[in-house]
Amino acid sequence: MSTAELPTLKPKDYKSDQEVRWCPGCGDYSILLQLQKVCADLRLKKENTVFVSGIGCSSRFPYYMETYAVHGIHGRAPAIATRRNVNLKIILFNNRIYGLTKGQYSPTSELGKKTKSSPMGTVDYPMHPLCIAIGAEATFVARSVDVDVKHLQETLRRAALHRGTAYVEVYQDCNVFNHDAFAFATERSVRDDNLLYLEHGKPMIFGKERNKGIRLNGTTPEVVQLGAGVTADDLLIHDEKAPEPTLAYLLSRMRYPEFPEPVGVFRAVEQPTYDDMVMEQVRAAEAKHGQGDLMKLFNSGETWTVN
Amino acid sequence: MTTTLAADSIDSSKSRRVEELPHAAVRFAGDSGDGMQLAGTQFTNTSAVLGNDIATLPDYPAEIRAPAGTLAGVSGFQINFSNHNIHTPGDKVDALIAMNPAAMKTNLKDLIDGGILIVNIDEFTPIALQKAKYEGDPFELPEFQRVRVYKVPISKHTLEAVKESGLAPKEAERCKNIYALGIVFWLYDRPLETTLKWIHSKFGSKAGVAKANELALRAGYNFGETAELFPVRYKVRKASLPPGRYRNVTGNQAAALGCVAAAKLAGKPLVYSSYPITPASEILQELSALKAFNVRTFQAEDEIAAMCSTVGAAFTGAIAVTGTSGPGVALKQEGIGLAVILELPSLIINVQRGGPSTGLPTKTEQADLWQAVMGRNGECPMPVIAAESPADCFWAVVDAARIAVKYMTPVMVLSDGYVANGSEPWRIPTEAELPPIASRHPTDPAEFQPYLRDAHGSRPWALPGTPGFQHRVGGLEKEHVTGDISYDPANHQLMVDLRAQKVANVAKDIPTPEVYGDPQGELLVVTWGGTFGTVRTAVERARDEGKSVSHLHLRWVNPMPSQLGEILARFRTVLVAELNMGQLEFLLRAQYLIEPLALHKVQGKPFQVAEIQQKIDEILSGMK
Numbered sequence: 001m002s003t004a005e006l007p008t009l010k011p012k013d014y015k016s017d018q019e020v021r022w023c024p025g026c027g028d029y030s031i032l033l034q035l036q037k038v039c040a041d042l043r044l045k046k047e048n049t050v051f052v053s054g055i056g057c058s059s060r061f062p063y064y065m066e067t068y069a070v071h072g073i074h075g076r077a078p079a080i081a082t083r084r085n086v087n088l089k090i091i092l093f094n095n096r097i098y099g100l101t102k103g104q105y106s107p108t109s110e111l112g113k114k115t116k117s118s119p120m121g122t123v124d125y126p127m128h129p130l131c132i133a134i135g136a137e138a139t140f141v142a143r144s145v146d147v148d149v150k151h152l153q154e155t156l157r158r159a160a161l162h163r164g165t166a167y168v169e170v171y172q173d174c175n176v177f178n179h180d181a182f183a184f185a186t187e188r189s190v191r192d193d194n195l196l197y198l199e200h201g202k203p204m205i206f207g208k209e210r211n212k213g214i215r216l217n218g219t220t221p222e223v224v225q226l227g228a229g230v231t232a233d234d235l236l237i238h239d240e241k242a243p244e245p246t247l248a249y250l251l252s253r254m255r256y257p258e259f260p261e262p263v264g265v266f267r268a269v270e271q272p273t274y275d276d277m278v279m280e281q282v283r284a285a286e287a288k289h290g291q292g293d294l295m296k297l298f299n300s301g302e303t304w305t306v307n
Numbered sequence: 308m309t310t311t312l313a314a315d316s317i318d319s320s321k322s323r324r325v326e327e328l329p330h331a332a333v334r335f336a337g338d339s340g341d342g343m344q345l346a347g348t349q350f351t352n353t354s355a356v357l358g359n360d361i362a363t364l365p366d367y368p369a370e371i372r373a374p375a376g377t378l379a380g381v382s383g384f385q386i387n388f389s390n391h392n393i394h395t396p397g398d399k400v401d402a403l404i405a406m407n408p409a410a411m412k413t414n415l416k417d418l419i420d421g422g423i424l425i426v427n428i429d430e431f432t433p434i435a436l437q438k439a440k441y442e443g444d445p446f447e448l449p450e451f452q453r454v455r456v457y458k459v460p461i462s463k464h465t466l467e468a469v470k471e472s473g474l475a476p477k478e479a480e481r482c483k484n485i486y487a488l489g490i491v492f493w494l495y496d497r498p499l500e501t502t503l504k505w506i507h508s509k510f511g512s513k514a515g516v517a518k519a520n521e522l523a524l525r526a527g528y529n530f531g532e533t534a535e536l537f538p539v540r541y542k543v544r545k546a547s548l549p550p551g552r553y554r555n556v557t558g559n560q561a562a563a564l565g566c567v568a569a570a571k572l573a574g575k576p577l578v579y580s581s582y583p584i585t586p587a588s589e590i591l592q593e594l595s596a597l598k599a600f601n602v603r604t605f606q607a608e609d610e611i612a613a614m615c616s617t618v619g620a621a622f623t624g625a626i627a628v629t630g631t632s633g634p635g636v637a638l639k640q641e642g643i644g645l646a647v648i649l650e651l652p653s654l655i656i657n658v659q660r661g662g663p664s665t666g667l668p669t670k671t672e673q674a675d676l677w678q679a680v681m682g683r684n685g686e687c688p689m690p691v692i693a694a695e696s697p698a699d700c701f702w703a704v705v706d707a708a709r710i711a712v713k714y715m716t717p718v719m720v721l722s723d724g725y726v727a728n729g730s731e732p733w734r735i736p737t738e739a740e741l742p743p744i745a746s747r748h749p750t751d752p753a754e755f756q757p758y759l760r761d762a763h764g765s766r767p768w769a770l771p772g773t774p775g776f777q778h779r780v781g782g783l784e785k786e787h788v789t790g791d792i793s794y795d796p797a798n799h800q801l802m803v804d805l806r807a808q809k810v811a812n813v814a815k816d817i818p819t820p821e822v823y824g825d826p827q828g829e830l831l832v833v834t835w836g837g838t839f840g841t842v843r844t845a846v847e848r849a850r851d852e853g854k855s856v857s858h859l860h861l862r863w864v865n866p867m868p869s870q871l872g873e874i875l876a877r878f879r880t881v882l883v884a885e886l887n888m889g890q891l892e893f894l895l896r897a898q899y900l901i902e903p904l905a906l907h908k909v910q911g912k913p914f915q916v917a918e919i920q921q922k923i924d925e926i927l928s929g930m931k
Contacts, residue, residue, distance in 0.1 A: 070781060073642060282598045285597075286601075292601065294567070302501060302555065303552050
């Protein structure tokens with residue numbers, strides 16, 4: 001598709017006239033801005049874009065976009081949309097807390113976390129969203145961090161360009177109720193040692209000094225120091241296009257502090273989308289039976305006439 | 308009276324007396340795997356094509372295959388066919404076909420005195436009798452004195468008849484329902500053509516099966532003809548229905564056709580999102596086969612997803628429909644509330660069943676009226692229409708879609724298990740009877756405000772993909788006209804009022820309900836939904852007996868027709884008859900400050916005509 005004839009839009013063209021009401025310093029601002037940049041970058045037609053959200057602070061997001069939008073109700077649709085490979089992009093704002101209801105633990109809160117609704121610590125094992133997305137065989141799975149704007153923008157851009165369901169987890173700071181929950185991934189001094197930036201076809205090297213890597217020991221990954229007999233050739237090579245989601249799942253299980261947490265694209269494979277297959281059936285039915293004729297349908301089967 | 312077939316008693320030379328009947332009701336009953344629904348459906352189709360008016364009532368257990376031969380596993384199909392306009396499948400049956408002792412036991416009480424009982428005597432083994440909790444020879448019991456019993460070795464005859472088809476005995480024996488159907492076809496003087504045509508189109512690819520079924524059907528018919536078993540044959544002539552072309556439909560088929568019609572009339576795609584649930588699943592199945600009509604069916608992962616995707620489809624400009632039963636509606640209510648505040652058109656078809664909770668999945672009830680009218684959080688009104696008969700499911704859906712689009716609102720369509728699974732002739736509408744459904748989409752971006760209302764109180768339907776109309780809607784309260792989020796106290800009051808007024812405005816589109824019988828008088832029976840036919844029949848009979856009783860049936864139950872209060876006031880007594888514990892009665896009391904009498908029933912079964920008549924008699928005699 002040529003985009004040459006499309007008018008150039010700026011990020012601010014995707015800003016609605018609504019006043020943004022997130023707390024000052026909230027990670028949501030960064031996600032909003034990067035998404036507006038990506039929309040402008042990809043020249044997405046405002047009228048052809050729909051933002052849909054559930055419930056929570058982040059779910060105010062659609063009100064701030066100059067597109068069509070629906071702010072819905074609590075939903076569980078993403079896991080299933082993922083399985084169906086509907087051509088939509090899902091962004092999970094993960095802040096490991098319930099912010100809108102003022103500070104209760106969330107499904108991603110770490111075990112034992114003390115919150116307003118868990119004064120003695122939670123006894124719920126946390127949920128790992130990307131494990132579920134990959135388990136549902138999402139065709140595009142990625143992770144980024146709210147304050148790493150370049151990485152976030154690039155990740156969102158790639159998600160937007162993916163045909164099929166794209167699932168992006170963003171580590172987002174709720175600076176009021178769960179500040180620095182992801183400090184290991186955001187502090188400049190430590191983040192390079194705690195994150196593994198995934199690059200397709202490249203060995204998994206990380207660390208400020210780029211002297212550490214991920215090696216497979218049997219079926220278990222392990223962190224190794226490069227040098228002293230260990231070279232890049234011994235390391236796992238990232239393959240986001242692997243048809244089997246096994247490697248992506250293995251990466252989604254790697255957690256700080258035992259491991260660096262992977263960010264970037266875990267998986268990006270092509271599969272026919274739900275939308276295309278649905279419309280294909282409509283077209284096939286029309287081709288076979290002709291465009292539906294109501295009167296013919298009504299009069300099909302056994303009929304009789306009363307005079 | 309018991310007649311036992313002697314193998315050598317066949318004598319075709321004797322001519323049989325033919326008796327003419329105005330109507331007759333027949334019930335096929337057997338094990339849930341015996342093909343009773345199929346035999347009943349075939350009898351129905353043949354009778355319909357013959358020109359009878361018909362009404363049917365399938366009755367089957369929730370278990371797909373309860374243990375064979377048990378009382379719990381009995382499945383039945385009843386059909387009433389007539390030479391005049393009828394509204395019900397009949398309280399009692401003139402003939403009962405019982406394929407095993409359990410079927411006989413559970414159904415015998417519904418057979419009229421002097422009625423015909425045909426049993427498959429091959430199945431009356433000691434074990435089967437024991438499963439049916441009979442001790443000794445059941446036919447010795449006094450209750451069999453009042454009926455005419457015909458013991459026919461249906462299984463044995465079927466095996467013999469289909470021998471030449473080459474089917475294995477187990478498969479061959481499965482044709483016994485068709486053999487029994489043949490006997491009943493003969494008994495009521497029906498032609499075989501419709502069923503023969505069906506057999507060959509259904510089993511065309513399996514020549515052996517088609518042949519076997521044909522042989523079984525003909526053998527059953529010939530048995531009636533040649534065995535000197537039945538002294539009388541019956542004839543039920545054509546009914547004089549309003550002129551037109553007809554087709555037999557179940558309520559669920561009619562609802563599916565209504566969905567397709569509504570979308571076509573609106574010039575929009577149909578999106579039907581649903582999670583399978585008894586007794587609504589057939590609507591999803593029917594529609595999934597109609598993709599050539601620009602139909603997109605979506606089998607969602609659960610009821611909530613089905614509702615939310617319906618809201619999404621409505622946002623994009625489709626005719627969006629979801630279908631379910633009571634437990635599903637309970638799960639959908641938050642999503643329905645979202646549709647109410649977003650002010651997007653959609654239909655929620657609720658095929659009611661016995662509740663609460665999972666309740667009686669395959670049995671009928673009308674206990675979701677409150678859930679429909681009042682079942683959401685906040686001030687959350689929506690129009691509600693109830694189908695009065697199987698064929699009316701078509702019109703209820705089309706009428707509901709018109710209102711949904713005109714008033715930008717979800718509309719609930721109430722059906723029930725009785726209406727959904729029952730069938731009757733549907734007069735096929737002509738194109739002239741189906742005017743287009745006009746939807747209005749804004750055209751001038753400069754004038755566009757998402758919540759600027761028109762004369763009906765409706766907001767504009769701006770569709771994604773249209774440049775210049777980008778807007779955001781959501782479940783938070785919104786400001787009048789602009790649709791921006793608003794927590795302003797006065798604005799919330801205004802928006803609640805406006806949404807209520809909009810639903811109240813629907814009353815302007817509801818025709819004045821017709822009072823059947825005298826326009827005023829002693830007693831008015833008020834009904835809604837699927838009880839129409841039974842109550843109308845009872846009132847017809849009472850009036851034939853000279854009693855002062857009238858009938859008012861409501862299709863729209865929210866809002867109520869504008870003239871309702873005035874009509875109710877014209878009668879000394881009002882009786883509300885419904886298959887719940889008084890839900891319409893409660894609404895009428897609240898709205899019109901009347902004190903109606905009530906007839907309630909929650910037994911998973913429709914009313915019987917006699918029950919209504921008895922209540923009418925009781926009330927009228929108490930008034931003297």
